[in-house]
Amino acid sequence: MKTYIYSKLLFGSAMVLLSGLTACNNSEKKAEKKQPEAKIATFNLKKEKLSTQITLPGELIALQQVDLYAKISSFVRTLKADIGSEVTKGQLLMTLEAPEMNAQLSAARSRLKAQEAVYTASKANYNRLYETSKTPGTISTNDLDQALARRNADLAQLEAAKAAFKEVGTIQNYLEIRAPFSGIISARNVNLGAYVGPSGKGSELPLFTLQDQKNLRLAVSIPEVYTGYLKQGDEVNFTVKSIPSKTFTAKVKRLSGALDLRLRAERVEMDVPNTSKTLLPGMVAEINIPLPANSSTFIISKKSLLDTSEGLYILKVENSKAVRVAIKKGRETDDKVEIFGDLKEGDLLVKEPTEEMHDGSVIKL
Known part of the structure; x- marks a missing residue:
């Protein structure tokens, strides 16, 4: 009897608990239904x-740079400049010697003098015949024509001898290496007595490398999507790693007007005055390029x-x-x-x- 009553009590409690849970779930569902849907902004x-700007890497290069080679095979006789030397246009940098050139010059001079003598004789002969022919019947027309032809042929030979002598003299002038423009010697690859010659014939490296470092070029490749924002005369700012705290200014001077087939970018060059020589050719610069809203x-x-x-x-x-x-x-x-x-x-x-x-x-x- 007690067991029956206890079981009935347990059953009643379970029903009450179930009813409570059901009521809670129903109330939660009602609460959820009552919640409004969130609005979307x-x-x-x-x-x-x-208006934006982009930062691109660029390279500083000398405004003018040239590698100097020997025109003819020769030996270094004297050196007048070295790395770091500041030179002016036309200044003598090096003298070379080529003994065979002296022999060629002497031979050309001798041929010139010989031809001058031949021409002088043929010219004098023609002049005598011409003066004599003024007396009728003394000189035949054929002899006078042959003398004239001889004189003209000797004159042509004389002009050829003069040209040959001038050519040898001009080549000998190449034994003096002079600066084509003012700048600084940034490389020297020979010493006294070294054998030099045209590239690949005694000189794999240039005798000197001359740079104009007072004026530099800042070269940058502009990606296709940003082309058209820069035009000639625009100014941009850039920095270099060696002086990160200082900002430099460059002015756009040259635009290629075409895209590089490999990079799909336009090459743009800017001029950078460098009279203080703070910047060096070969430096990598970070360029800030403004992109104005057109x-x-x-x-x-x-x-x-x-x-x-x-x-x-x-x-x-x-x-x-x-x-x-x-x-x-x-x-x-x-x-x-x-x-x-x-x-x-x-x-x-x-x-x-x-x-x-x-x-x-x-x-x-």
């Missing part, structure tokens, strides 16, 4: 002007951009439903980005879309 697309374009927050494995999208709201629109990026800053696509001003876009939002998803505003 949107904004109207509008055009703005976005016109208004569609600008959105980066949070409004939906980056998926299929591409870049924004979510446009039409009739309270989401529509994915494929776009392309342009310039960007830390928090904003320029976009291009099938868009018009005033379109309603989702402010912070997620990948769970698909075409046709209901957007509660």
Whole structure:
């Protein structure tokens, strides 16, 4: 009897507990149903002007640089300059000697003198015959014509001998190496007595490398997407690793006007005055290139951009439903980005879309 009563009590307690749980679940469901759906933040697309800048690596090179080689095979006789020497245009840097050149010059001089004597004799002979022929019947016309032809032939030979002598003399002038412009010797690869000659014939390396270091070029390759923002006369700022605290200024002087087929970039050169010689050719510079806003374009927050494995999208709201629109990026800053696509001003876009939002998803505003 006691067991029966105890079992009945347990059954009653279980029913009460079950009823309580059911009531709780029903009340939670009612509470959930009563909770309003969260609204999705949107904004109207509008055009703005976005001014940015990019940082690109560039290289400083001498405004003028030349490698000097020997014109003829010879030996170094004297050295008048060394690495670091500051030279002026036309200054003697080195003298060479080639003994065979002296022999060639002497031979050319002898041939010239011999031909001068031959021409003098033929000219005198023609002049005598010409004066004699003025007396009728003394000299035949044929003899006079032959004398004239001989004189003209000897004159031609004389001109050839003069040209040969001048040629040897000109070649001998190459035994003096002079600076083609003012600058600094940045490399010297020979010593006294060294055998030198044209590149590949005794001299694999140049005798001297001469650089104009008072004026430098700053060369940079501008990626295709940013071409057109720089024009001749624009100024840009740059820094170098050796003096990171100092900012230098350069002025755009030359634009190639074409893209490099390998880099797909346009080469741009800027002139950099360097009278203090603070900068050195070969330095790598970090160039800050301004990208001014030429016109208004569609600008959105980066949070409004939906980056998926299929591409870049924004979510446009039409009739309270989401529509994915494929776009392309342009310039960007830390928090904003320029976009291009099938868009018009005033379109309603989702402010912070997620990948769970698909075409046709209901957007509660």
